[in-house]
Amino acid sequence: MSVDPKALEAKLRELYPEIVKHDLALSLSFDREKDAWIVKLAKGKHELATHLERKDAEACFDGVQCIYLGVQISQFLENFESGE
Secondary structure (H helix, E strand, O other): OOOOHHHHHHHHHHHOOHHHHOOOEEEEEEEOOOOEEEEEEEEOOEEEEEEEEHHHHHHHOOOOOOHHHHHHHHHHHHHHHHOO
């Protein structure tokens, strides 16, 4: 399955409402070498770059959350809110 970046971005915003709630900037790019999506989140000077495996990105469209990505987002928000 080929994943459209705009559709994936919209789906991630839907599956992870904290992205919208905390007004995080979200950008995506596909890394062919890693065969994974690079997910970048930012708020002010705080940034997080992580990856989302192709199969996990495809599963998003079936409403399946990637636990790894959810944990990364939560950790980013904890660090951001604590001022680190």
